[in-house]
Amino acid sequence: MGNKVTVTGVAEYNPAELDREAAFYVAGHRGLVGSAIWRRLEASGFTNLVGRTSYQLDLKDRDATFSFFAETKPKYVVLAAAKVGGILANSTYPVDFLSDNMRIQVNVLDAALKNDVERVLFLGSSCIYPKLAEQPIREDSLLTGHLEPTNDAYAIAKIAGILQTQAVRRQYGLPWISAMPTNLYGPNDNFSPQGSHVLPALIRRYDDAARANALSVTNWGTGKPRREFLHADDMADACLYLLEHYDGPTQVNVGTGSDVTIKEIADTIATVTGFTGETKWDTTKPDGTPQKLLDVSLLAKIGWRSQITLEEGLDRTMRWYHDNFDRLRS
Numbered sequence: 001m002g003n004k005v006t007v008t009g010v011a012e013y014n015p016a017e018l019d020r021e022a023a024f025y026v027a028g029h030r031g032l033v034g035s036a037i038w039r040r041l042e043a044s045g046f047t048n049l050v051g052r053t054s055y056q057l058d059l060k061d062r063d064a065t066f067s068f069f070a071e072t073k074p075k076y077v078v079l080a081a082a083k084v085g086g087i088l089a090n091s092t093y094p095v096d097f098l099s100d101n102m103r104i105q106v107n108v109l110d111a112a113l114k115n116d117v118e119r120v121l122f123l124g125s126s127c128i129y130p131k132l133a134e135q136p137i138r139e140d141s142l143l144t145g146h147l148e149p150t151n152d153a154y155a156i157a158k159i160a161g162i163l164q165t166q167a168v169r170r171q172y173g174l175p176w177i178s179a180m181p182t183n184l185y186g187p188n189d190n191f192s193p194q195g196s197h198v199l200p201a202l203i204r205r206y207d208d209a210a211r212a213n214a215l216s217v218t219n220w221g222t223g224k225p226r227r228e229f230l231h232a233d234d235m236a237d238a239c240l241y242l243l244e245h246y247d248g249p250t251q252v253n254v255g256t257g258s259d260v261t262i263k264e265i266a267d268t269i270a271t272v273t274g275f276t277g278e279t280k281w282d283t284t285k286p287d288g289t290p291q292k293l294l295d296v297s298l299l300a301k302i303g304w305r306s307q308i309t310l311e312e313g314l315d316r317t318m319r320w321y322h323d324n325f326d327r328l329r330s
């Protein structure tokens with residue numbers, strides 16, 4: 001690692017470029033985040049990227065995960081493989097979100113340790129923070145209050161992942177880090193009506209309604225909660241930036257620093273899809289946490305800011321959605 005720079009009172013980091021020829025395993029390389037990281041690494045000249053689908057390698061299988069690490073010997077790992085879903089999936093299948101994610105991350109982190117992986121980036125989520133955390137949410141609000149019940153099982157798994165990363169730092173002195181993204185969107189997102197996050201769900205719902213000349217659509221909850229949306233390409237850029245510029249125990253928030261209400265994002269998507277009907281709200285569906293806006297000042301101190309505006313990101317995502325429309329429905 002390079003020269004140590006102190007960020008007053010928060011963390012320390014050592015800028016150092018990663019070796020472009022070393023084996024770099026992107027766990028979950030077909031997903032929203034993993035595919036964006038893969039594109040970012042390719043564009044930055046990495047020549048030895050390693051990826052496996054869940055069909056080729058089920059990371060819940062400990063023996064298979066250890067064999068894979070022993071064979072491929074990655075020098076770097078980003079853990080973007082996880083069981084992921086929106087508010088309804090999280091609240092309907094809490095056992096899966098807890099158990100699958102615990103198993104995936106324990107297997108990957110243990111195998112990485114056994115095989116001397118030099119740098120690991122563990123990805124958590126902004127849902128690790130207390131439901132009623134002071135906004136914008138600082139990293140030090142972790143474990144200071146009760147979690148949002150619709151995603152507490154998933155959040156507990158993610159908190160365990162952060163702690164495992166920190167424990168490896170303490171016990172073995174390795175420069176492993178973790179990042180906490182806000183709500184993400186972009187190409188290769190999950191657009192399934194029941195399982196997805198809100199932004200892809202709204203794209204699909206309003207686009208379908210516009211094509212069918214429907215008179216109304218019905219969204220979930222009250223529309224009042226506030227969410228912060230970051231494009232996956234920005235997230236991928238932040239991941240590489242953190243790996244090359246940050247070496248501290250604190251999980252680093254990754255977001256844009258601004259949020260919108262669900263009603264506002266719904267109105268925007270209605271406009272861009274050309275839907276002119278009425279929007280209704282199904283208040284029997286959960287709202288989830290009232291606001292989730294990350295404090296991104298640590299990330300700014302380290303030197304990174306998001307570049308893709310919500311308008312630009314939505315435009316890119318809509319174009320990707322239309323290009324992949326047939327495949328997404330097959």
Ligand SMILES: NC(=O)C1=CN([C@@H]2O[C@H](COP(=O)(O)OP(=O)(O)OC[C@H]3O[C@@H](n4cnc5c(N)ncnc54)[C@H](OP(=O)(O)O)[C@@H]3O)[C@@H](O)[C@H]2O)C=CC1
Nearest residue numbers: 028030031032033053054058059080081082084125183184
């Ligand atoms: N999407 C979001 O809004 C947010 C995501 N995050 C975090 O970012 C990370 C990536 O999420 P995202 O890209 O959205 O998720 P996706 O669902 O788009 O992708 C998840 C990836 O994980 C892989 N995977 C799942 N289970 C297994 C398994 N048992 N074995 C091997 N691979 C598996 C899948 O592989 P395959 O395609 O081959 O089946 C898939 O490529 C996660 O840690 C998530 O918690 C954090 C905050 C917000």
Ligand SMILES: C[C@H]1O[C@H](OP(=O)(O)OP(=O)(O)OC[C@H]2O[C@@H](n3cnc4c(=O)[nH]c(N)nc43)[C@H](O)[C@@H]2O)[C@@H](O)[C@@H](O)C1=O
Nearest residue numbers: 086087090125127151196197198201219220221286287288
């Ligand atoms: C990233 C984060 O994502 C999840 O948390 P969430 O932020 O609450 O996620 P969401 O995107 O699913 O919903 C955001 C808001 O939007 C409203 N909403 C309206 N209409 C639809 C709709 O059609 N689908 C969905 N999913 N939500 C809708 C919905 O009622 C809620 O008020 C975590 O479980 C966890 O996975 C996690 O870490």
